[in-house]
Structure formats: structure tokens, C-alpha cells
Amino acid sequence: MCLAIPMKIERIEGAYASVSAPSLEARVNIQLLSKPRKGDYVLVHAGVAIEKINRRKAQETLVFYRQIAEKGVDL
Amino acid sequence: MKYVDDFRSSVDCLALAKRINALCAGRALKIMEVCGTHTAAIRRFGLPSILSEKIRLISGPGCPVCVTSDSYLANALALARRKNMTLATYADMLRVPAAGTSLEGARGLGADIRVVTSALDVLKMAKALPARQVVFLAVGFETTAPGTALLAKAAKKEGLKNLRIYSGHKTIPQALMALGSDKGLKLDGFILPGHVSVITGLSAYKEVSRLTRLPSVVCGFEPMDILTGIYRIVEAVVLKKPILGNAYERVVRPQGNARARRILNEVFVSRDSVWRGLGVIPGSGLFFRHGYSFLDAALAFGLKESADKKSAALGCLCADVLKGKTAPARCPYFGRACSPLSPKGPCMVSREGSCRTHFECRV
Amino acid sequence: MEHITLSHGSGGSLTQKLVRDVFFSRFNNIFLRASDDAAALPAMDGRLAMTTDSFVVDPIIFPGGDIGKLAVCGTVNDLASCAAEPMYFSVSFILEEGLGFDVLEKIAGSMAREARACGVSVVTGDTKVVPRGKADRIFINTTGIGKIHKTLTSCLIRPSDKILVNGPVGQHGLSVLSAREKLPLASSLKSDCKSLWGIVKLLLQHHIDIHFMRDPTRGGISAAANEIAQSCGYSLAFYEKKVPVTASCRSLSELLGLEILEIANEGKMLFFVPEAQANRALKILTSIPSCRQAALIGEVLPEKKSKVYLKTSSGGSRILGMPVAEPIPRIC
Numbered sequence: 001m002c003l004a005i006p007m008k009i010e011r012i013e014g015a016y017a018s019v020s021a022p023s024l025e026a027r028v029n030i031q032l033l034s035k036p037r038k039g040d041y042v043l044v045h046a047g048v049a050i051e052k053i054n055r056r057k058a059q060e061t062l063v064f065y066r067q068i069a070e071k072g073v074d075l
Numbered sequence: 076m077k078y079v080d081d082f083r084s085s086v087d088c089l090a091l092a093k094r095i096n097a098l099c100a101g102r103a104l105k106i107m108e109v110c111g112t113h114t115a116a117i118r119r120f121g122l123p124s125i126l127s128e129k130i131r132l133i134s135g136p137g138c139p140v141c142v143t144s145d146s147y148l149a150n151a152l153a154l155a156r157r158k159n160m161t162l163a164t165y166a167d168m169l170r171v172p173a174a175g176t177s178l179e180g181a182r183g184l185g186a187d188i189r190v191v192t193s194a195l196d197v198l199k200m201a202k203a204l205p206a207r208q209v210v211f212l213a214v215g216f217e218t219t220a221p222g223t224a225l226l227a228k229a230a231k232k233e234g235l236k237n238l239r240i241y242s243g244h245k246t247i248p249q250a251l252m253a254l255g256s257d258k259g260l261k262l263d264g265f266i267l268p269g270h271v272s273v274i275t276g277l278s279a280y281k282e283v284s285r286l287t288r289l290p291s292v293v294c295g296f297e298p299m300d301i302l303t304g305i306y307r308i309v310e311a312v313v314l315k316k317p318i319l320g321n322a323y324e325r326v327v328r329p330q331g332n333a334r335a336r337r338i339l340n341e342v343f344v345s346r347d348s349v350w351r352g353l354g355v356i357p358g359s360g361l362f363f364r365h366g367y368s369f370l371d372a373a374l375a376f377g378l379k380e381s382a383d384k385k386s387a388a389l390g391c392l393c394a395d396v397l398k399g400k401t402a403p404a405r406c407p408y409f410g411r412a413c414s415p416l417s418p419k420g421p422c423m424v425s426r427e428g429s430c431r432t433h434f435e436c437r438v
Numbered sequence: 439m440e441h442i443t444l445s446h447g448s449g450g451s452l453t454q455k456l457v458r459d460v461f462f463s464r465f466n467n468i469f470l471r472a473s474d475d476a477a478a479l480p481a482m483d484g485r486l487a488m489t490t491d492s493f494v495v496d497p498i499i500f501p502g503g504d505i506g507k508l509a510v511c512g513t514v515n516d517l518a519s520c521a522a523e524p525m526y527f528s529v530s531f532i533l534e535e536g537l538g539f540d541v542l543e544k545i546a547g548s549m550a551r552e553a554r555a556c557g558v559s560v561v562t563g564d565t566k567v568v569p570r571g572k573a574d575r576i577f578i579n580t581t582g583i584g585k586i587h588k589t590l591t592s593c594l595i596r597p598s599d600k601i602l603v604n605g606p607v608g609q610h611g612l613s614v615l616s617a618r619e620k621l622p623l624a625s626s627l628k629s630d631c632k633s634l635w636g637i638v639k640l641l642l643q644h645h646i647d648i649h650f651m652r653d654p655t656r657g658g659i660s661a662a663a664n665e666i667a668q669s670c671g672y673s674l675a676f677y678e679k680k681v682p683v684t685a686s687c688r689s690l691s692e693l694l695g696l697e698i699l700e701i702a703n704e705g706k707m708l709f710f711v712p713e714a715q716a717n718r719a720l721k722i723l724t725s726i727p728s729c730r731q732a733a734l735i736g737e738v739l740p741e742k743k744s745k746v747y748l749k750t751s752s753g754g755s756r757i758l759g760m761p762v763a764e765p766i767p768r769i770c
Contacts, residue, residue, distance in 0.1 A: 002112045002218040002270035003695045003769055006078040021076055021693065023686035025624040029195055032221055032335040041078060043273065043326050044693070046165070046215075046769040047193020047622075048222045050335065051273045051326045053078055058325040062081055065299050068306055069090035076689065085679075085753035092753075111770060115695075121754025139770060166766040192621065192694070192767050219769065298752035415762035426695070427770055435759040 004045035006053055009038050019044060078325070082297030083120075091302040092125040099309050103129045105261060106308055107399050109247060110268030111138030111427025112296055118432045120298040130305070133399040134429030136250055136353060137268055139215045139243075140167045141397065141421040141428045144349040147243050148173030150378040151212050154241070155186035157376075161204055162188045163197045164212040171424045194222035198229050201238040210372045214243040217274040220361055221335040224342040227367050239372035242362055245348055247271045248279045249359035255287035259400060264308035265291040266301065269323045274339075276331025277321050284319040292320040293327050342367050349380045351421055352394035391420035396429050403433040410434060440539040447533070447567025460543055461529075461563060464550035469526070469561035477561035479526055482585055487522035489513060490581040498545065498575055500617040502610075502629030505578055506545035510552040511704055512655070513582040514633040519651040519707060521642065522584030524556055524635055529563040532577040535570045545576065556633045558582070587642055592670040594649040600716035601674065601736035602709040604637060604729045605630065606682040607659060611702035611765075612690055619767060621694075625686040632705030637726060641709070646719045650710040657761045659699045662708055663736075663746045664760040673745040676736035676758060694767035699748070699758065701765060710738065 007019035007026065017030045019042060029048045030036045042049035108114055114134040117123065123132065136142050148171055155162050155178065162178070169179040169190070182188040187207075191197055194211065201209040213223040223240060230238050247268060254260060265287075267280060272293045284291055290311030294304030304322045311318045321327055339361070348360025363371040372378065391408050395401035403409050403422065413419035415431055422430035445452045462470060469477040491512050498505040514524045529549065533542065553560055609630040616623060634653065641648060650670075654662035659676070667674050676699075683691075683698055691698045711719045716734055723732035739747075748758040 002110060002216065002268065003693075004218070004270050004273075005689075005692050006076065008077070021689035023626050023684065024689035024693070026693070027622055029193075029222070029225055031225055032332055032338070034334055043270070045218050045270060046222050047195050048225065050218060050221065050270065051328075051332055054325050058078055058081075061303075061322070061325055062299075065082075065091065065303050066087060068094055068303060069087045076692065079692065083752050085751060089753040118756060119697075119750070120752045121748070121750040121756035122752075124755040125753055165769050167768045167770050169766065170763065190619070190766070192619075192769065196622075215770065298754075425770065426768060435757070435762075 002045060004043045004050060006041050007044045009036055009040045009042060012036060012038060017049070019049065079297060082295065082299040084299065088298045088302060089125060091299060091306060095130070095302065095306050095309055096127040098306065098313060099127055099130055101129055104263045104309065104312060105131045105133060105399070106264045106266060106305060107133050107135045107262050108266040109135040109137040109251065110271065111141070111425065112270070113137070113266055113268065113294065113301065114429060114432050115427045116296045117301060118435070122298060122301060133402070134432070135254065135399055136350060136397040137247070138425050138427040139219070139245065140171055140425040142245065142350045142352065143171065143214055143243050143421070144351050144380055145173055146349065146380045150380070151178065151241065152176065152181055154210055154372070154376060155181045155188060159207050160187065161200070161207045161209045162186070162212060163191050163200055163209060164188065165214065166190045167425055168212055168214060171421055172418050194226040195229070197226055197238065201235055205237060207237060209238050211238070211240045212243065213240050216245060216247050216271045218270040220244040220343065221274065221338055224338045227342045227370055228338070230370060231367065238370065239375050240370050241372035241378065242343070244343070244361035245350065246345065246359050246361065248275065248283060249356050250350065250353065251280065251283040252286060253353060253356045254398060255283055257398060260398060262289060262399060263312050264289050266304050266308070267291050267293040269293060269295045269327065272323065272327045272331065274332050274335045277319065277327060277329050279331065280319055284317065288317045290318050292318070293323050295323040349382050352397040354382050393420035393422050396422050403430040406430070442533050442535060442537040442539065442542065442567055444535055444567050444569065447565060453565065457565060460546050464546050465553065465560040467559045467561065469559060477526070479561065485586040485589065487517050487520045487584045487586050488581065489516040490579065491516060492577060492579045494574065494577050495614060496574060497617050498541070500614050500629055501627065502613055503631040504545055504548055505576060506549035507552050508631055508704060509578040509580045510549050510556065510558070511631050511633045513580040514556050514558065514635055515653045515704065515707070517582050517584035518635040518638045519653045520586065521588040521590050521638060521648065521651065522586045523639065524558045524582050524584045526561045526583045527553065527558050528581045529560050530579040531565045532573050533565065533567045534573040534575050535567055537575050542576070552633060556635055588648065590648065590650050592650055592666055595666070595670040595672060595710050595738055596649065596712070597672055597738050597740040598713045599649055599710045599738040600713055600734050601676070601738070602711060602716065602720055602723065602732060603682070603735050604634070604707050604723055604732045606684045606687065606731050607703055607706055608687045608691065608698045608701035609684060610704045611658065612687050615765070616690065623690070625690065627686045627690065630705045632728065634705065634707050637707070637723070637729060640726065641719060641722055644722050646715055646722065647712055648709055649712065652708050654703050654706055654708055656702045658701045658703060659708070660697070660758050660761050661700070663758060667744045667746050671742045671744055673739040673741045673743045673747065674736055675739055675747045675749060677749045678751040680733050680735045682731040682733050695769070696765050696767065700761040
């Protein structure tokens with residue numbers, strides 16, 4: 001179970017924040033996040049932001065995936 | 076969508092699948108995805124169609140609706156029949172069959188059962204219905220349980236009198252331990268749940284990894300995430316090197332989400348819990364701590380959960396399907412007496428259920 | 439505020455007043471003005487199509503439309519999918535005691551507007567009022583008669599036929615769903631509920647040899663495609679990447695775990711056209727302002743297995759099954 005999608009923090013209002021995905025805004029609880037900031041991408045599950053998305057790691061992962069896809073990684 | 080579309084490129088997916096197929100080189104592999112959202116994603120993106128037939132992806136006990144016990148559901152239905160009662164639940168629970176009916180069926184007969192998309196919506200609901208007893212049927216794994224904990228904390232702070240919570244929350248690492256110690260299980264690796272791991276962290280699986288010595292990798296839910304996870308598992312099998320890997324580093328930290336776990340720990344305590352098909356698993360359920368027992372619906376209404384009578388009595392093989400011992404189509408009822416329209420067992424109910432996803436996406 | 443009472447359905451003077459003030463004034467035409475028990479219609483050449491549909495949508499007013507507009511569009515589109523030009527409609531209301539007059543007037547108004555735009559005459563009707571709680575505010579039944587311009591059956595479908603859709607899918611169903619579930623979301627999502635006869639007519643006028651049409655309403659494209667595959671015997675293939683979906687629909691369906699291809703439409707049509715004419719048909723469609731995003735989304739396969747395949751955007755392939763139940767938001 002555990003459908004969650006990445007959304008971007010637009011406004012922080014106490015324990016809640018307005019978050020957006022393309023053409024969609026929702027209000028979610030952000031009490032599980034440490035130091036949420038406007039512009040952060042967060043993972044939203046059932047009305048609760050459960051974690052911030054680490055941009056650098058996302059980028060690295062993508063590069064890593066493509067490396068495997070292109071040539072496979074050395075065994 | 077950012078962080079979604081990048082991980083769905085068909086060119087990269089096909090290339091990844093080609094790598095995996097080359098690497099497995101005709102070796103027959105059974106890899107279990109524990110999380111139902113993975114099961115659904117694998118079908119939705121059509122991943123089996125690009126992977127070698129030798130790689131069998133089987134669905135484990137990772138759909139909270141599927142593993143909710145008969146007695147939990149029977150209790151929920153009994154609650155629904157009480158006077159002055161409003162039940163709140165996630166839509167996923169509505170169609171789960173129990174005792175010849177379902178919550179949806181009970182609603183059709185007049186029970187007040189309302190769907191929420193977030194545990195926190197229940198707070199508003201209870202406040203708006205001061206004269207009614209509101210019970211939240213809280214199901215789900217570590218991903219979902221923090222929402223319930225936040226609801227409990229808010230209810231305590233606001234001194235809400237008419238809200239109770241019936242916790243059916245369960246935790247995954249304990250279930251994996253139970254699975255891992257089943258000798259009949261023949262697996263080559265685990266795809267570990269991505270969003271459960273966001274909360275628990277990778278470290279929660281150390282014991283499982285030691286016990287099973289199976290390559291296990293935490294994966295995200297986009298096709299490239301899942302394929303990369305499979306690649307790493309296949310690689311580990313080929314190298315005969317058990318690994319505990321994290322292919323979802325953008326949100327899964329080694330120690331998980333500490334705040335979430337602190338809140339969970341503040342509200343809940345782990346005790347034995349009944350899983351459909353798997354029986355009682357030690358320490359796998361989240362129940363209210365003393366400070367929150369005023370919210371506990373199980374306590375307030377004397378609800379008892381007991382291990383299910385063998386589901387074979389029902390005639391279906393859900394238990395073996397959940398353990399990956401039987402393929403859905405091997406069950407004598409699959410597609411005949413048991414279909415999404417009239418599900419016999421829970422695996423046919425939820426979109427995430429192994430039987431349901433199998434039924435819908437038979438190629 | 440004035441509202442509907444049981445007396446409005448008594449058949450007496452209040453009924454008369456209701457019919458005159460709310461309906462006659464809006465649906466005004468010579469057949470209705472005769473106010474006989476039945477409308478006497480002129481003889482027509484050729485074959486006729488007749489269809490009926492009941493509308494019970496909740497909420498009755500949603501972003502982009504209301505139950506009245508829907509009741510006209512739905513029946514117009516059922517006729518249009520048979521290449522029939524909508525001509526005469528009957529409209530029957532079941533009203534719940536307590537419904538606001540202003541609401542009824544608004545709904546009747548949008549029905550009249552839509553009917554006029556489609557060249558449809560509402561020639562007969564009926565109104566009943568039921569006690570509070572015996573219906574949900576307003577139910578509407580519409581029956582339509584249309585003149586068939588081209589006889590279509592699924593037997594005309596041939597392997598290699600292309601499947602076109604006239605724009606982004608799922609908007610109507612998702613906007614009704616989010617209004618009904620009162621989802622705590624803000625989006626630009628609006629129902630695209632629309633009458634399609636004009637579009638069908640244009641394709642016919644340009645001599646597009648349409649083999650078959652179907653408006654993918656309840657159950658969305660998945661249901662329509664499976665029904666068609668079963669009746670024509672061939673398998674169909676759809677390309678996920680080619681299916682137009684707006685950003686807000688996409689975000690919402692990801693968030694709620696809904697399959698966009700299973701979401702209801704009203705204002706969308708699947709066109710089965712010969713391969714050789716597909717590009718021309720698409721050009722005609724995209725020249726219509728409301729169909730800018732029309733697309734070629736699938737094709738008919740030579741195999742006679744009645745299956746529907748979806749080529750997924752990530753390069754895989756799977757069966758697109760018949761939807762099982764009404765889509766509901768899920769968290770898992």
C-alpha cells in the first residue's frame with residue numbers, strides 16, 4: 001500500500017503546506033519532515049508528506065540507471 | 076511530472092530489461108515483491124512483457140487490505156451495525172469480502188461508512204459529528220501509520236471525545252522475518268517496499284537479510300526504479316553475493332524518517348498481530364500505548380482478533396499465494412468462482428492484490 | 439427561497455405553472471407548444487435511430503457543467519456515435535421535494551442551451567415530484583430520435599483500421615469524482631462534457647469512411663475498447679504515449695491511484711477509420727478548436743482474439759482489461 005507521489009511545497013502554513021503537482025494543488029501535513037522549505041519536493045502519501053526528495057540523489061540515481069542501461073555495470 | 080517522467084523513459088526501460096535478460100542468461104529466477112504498490116506498478120507498466128520468461132516476479136504479503144484478518148473485518152462490520160456509529164476508512168477497504176458481505180454492502184444497507192483519503196480528515200469529520208461515535212478503521216503499513224499517529228496526537232490535544240481508532244496497522248520487517256524462516260519458500264530475492272522503507276530505513280531489514288541470505292533491494296515505483304532493482308538482484312544471484320541494497324536513495328535514507336518513527340513510537344507499541352494467510356506474526360502489529368488507550372476502539376468496544384480459521388475452509392489458496400508458493404492461476408477458484416466481481420479471497424479484492432492484478436493483466 | 443413541493447407534481451395548476459414557466463419558456467418549439475399528450479412529428483426519409491438514457495449524476499452541478507447539459511450531451515452523443523443527426527428529444531424529470539427553483543431553472547436553462555446548439559427540439563416531456571429522500575434532488579431521463587446518415591456496425595471494423603480520439607480523456611469523470619468526493623484539492627480540472635454531432639458531421643461531410651464510433655462513457659476507454667473488441671472479434675492495441683491527457687488529470691490520477699483509461703468521458707468519441715484516411719481524419723479533427731489535441735491512439739490488429747492490448751509508455755505491453763467497478767480513490 002503506499003501510493004505516494006512527488007509534489008512541490010508552495011506555501012507553508014504551520015503544520016500544513018500547500019503542495020503542487022502539474023495543474024493540481026493540495027494541502028498536506030508536513031509534521032513528519034525536518035526543516036521543510038518552500039520549493040522542496042516531497043513525497044505525499046494519504047495527505048501526509050512522508051519525506052523530502054533528495055535532488056542530488058535523484059540525479060545520481062538517474063545517471064546510474066542510464067549507465068546500467070547503456071553498458072551494464074562491471075561485475 | 077518531476078521525479079516521475081524521468082524514471083519512465085521507454086528507451087531506458089527497454090535497455091535495462093535487455094541487460095537483465097542477458098545477465099540472467101536463461102537462469103530461472105523467482106523474485107518476490109513484497110509491496111502491493113510494486114505489484115500494481117509492475118503490471119501497469121507491463122514489465123513482465125519486456126523481461127525474460129525465466130524471471131518470475133511473485134507478489135508477497137504487501138497489500139494491507141489483503142492481509143487484514145477476517146476477524147478484523149468482522150469486527151468492523153459489527154461496529155458498522157451499531158447505533159449512532161460512523162465508520163471512516165480508506166476506499167481500499169470498502170470491497171474486501173468478509174462474512175458474505177463487505178463494508179460497501181453494509182453501507183448499502185444503511186450503515187454510515189465514509190471514505191477518507193487521509194487519516195487527518197477524520198479529525199474534521201469527528202468534530203463535525205459531535206453527537207455520533209466516529210471510528211476510524213486504520214489499516215496500512217509503516218507508510219500509512221504515521222498519519223494515524225498524527226491523528227491520534229491531534230485528537231488527544233483537542234480532547235476529542237467521540238473519536239476512536241481501530242488499529243489494524245502492521246509492520247513489514249517482521250512479516251519478512253516470518254516469510255524468511257518458512258523453509259518451503261523458494262525465492263531468489265526480495266524487492267523491498269519503497270515507501271515503507273522511507274519510514275523504516277534500510278537498516279530495518281538487516282536481520283531479515285542475515286536470516287534469509289537473499290539479495291534484497293529497496294526499490295522505487297517507477298519502471299526504471301523497479302528494473303534497476305531487479306538488475307541488482309539478478310547480479311547478486313549471479314555473483315552468489317547476498318546484498319541489502321537501496322535503489323531508492325532519493326527518498327529512502329539508511330535510518331529512515333526519524334521524526335516519523337518517533338511519532339509512531341510515541342503513540343503505538345508493537346505486539347503480535349494476525350495476518351490473513353500468514354497467521355500470528357510476533358511483534359508485527361501497531362497498537363495504542365497507554366497514553367492513547369482512550370482512543371482505542373478495540374478496547375472501547377471489546378474487539379478481539381483471532382487467527383483465521385484455515386482459509387482452505389473458504390476454499391481459496393490466498394495463504395499460499397501470499398507466500399509466493401502458489402501462482403494465482405493455480406488456485407482452483409481463480410477466474411471461476413473467484414473474480415474481481417465476486418472475490419472469494421482478499422487477493423482478488425484490492426487492485427494491489429496478487430490475484431486481482433493477475434486477473435486484470437493476463438497477457 | 440422558492441422550492442419544489444409535492445403539489446408541483448400533482449398535475450394541477452402548480453404543475454401547469456411549473457411546466458409553463460420553467461420548461462416551455464426555455465424549450466420553446468411548435469411541437470411542444472401544441473401541448474398534447476404526445477408530440478406529432480413530421481415523416482422523415484431514411485432510417486431513424488432512437489436512444490434513451492437516465493442521468494443521476496452526483497453532484498448535479500459540477501465544474502464545467504451540470505446534470506442538464508449532461509442529459510442533452512449524453513443522448514446527442516449516443517445518437518452521434520451511430521452517425522445519427524439528433525432531431526427530437528423527450529425529457530422526463532423526477533424531482534425531489536425541496537429542490538430549489540433556481541437550481542431547476544439553471545439546469546433547464548443549460549439543457550435548452552445545449553439542445554439549441556445541437557439543433558435538437560425537445561418535443562415532449564414529463565415531470566414528477568417525489569417526497570424528500572425518495573430521490574436525490576433531480577433525475578433526468580432523455581430519449582432522442584435521430585436521422586441516420588451512415589449505417590455503422592462493428593462488423594465494418596477491419597484489421598489495420600486506426601483508432602482516433604477527439605481530445606484529452608478522463609476530464610469529465612475526474613472532475614465529477616473530485617466534486618463528489620469533495621477532495622481537498624485545487625485544480626483547473628473541468629468537465630469537458632460536450633455534444634459531438636457537429637464533429638461527426640464534419641468528418642462525414644469530408645467523406646471520411648468511418649467504420650465505427652463509440653463514445654467511451656462509463657468505464658472509459660477500457661470498457662469501450664473491450665466491448666468493441668468483443669463485438670468485432672479482432673484484438674485492439676492502444677498506445678499509452680499517444681493518449682492525450684491533460685496535466686491536471688494526469689496529476690490527479692497519479693495521486694489517487696486511478697487508471698485514466700477507466701475514467702468516464704462525455705464529450706469524447708473513439709473513431710475507427712481506414713488506415714489510408716487516418717491522417718486526413720486527424721487533420722480535420724485537429725482543425726476544430728475544441729479538438730486541437732485529437733490523436734491517433736490505437737489500431738485494430740489482425741488477430742481474432744477480442745483482446746485489448748496497451749503498449750505502455752515505458753515500453754512494455756499488457757492487457758487492458760474490462761474495468762470491474764466504479765473507480766474510487768485509493769491510497770494503496
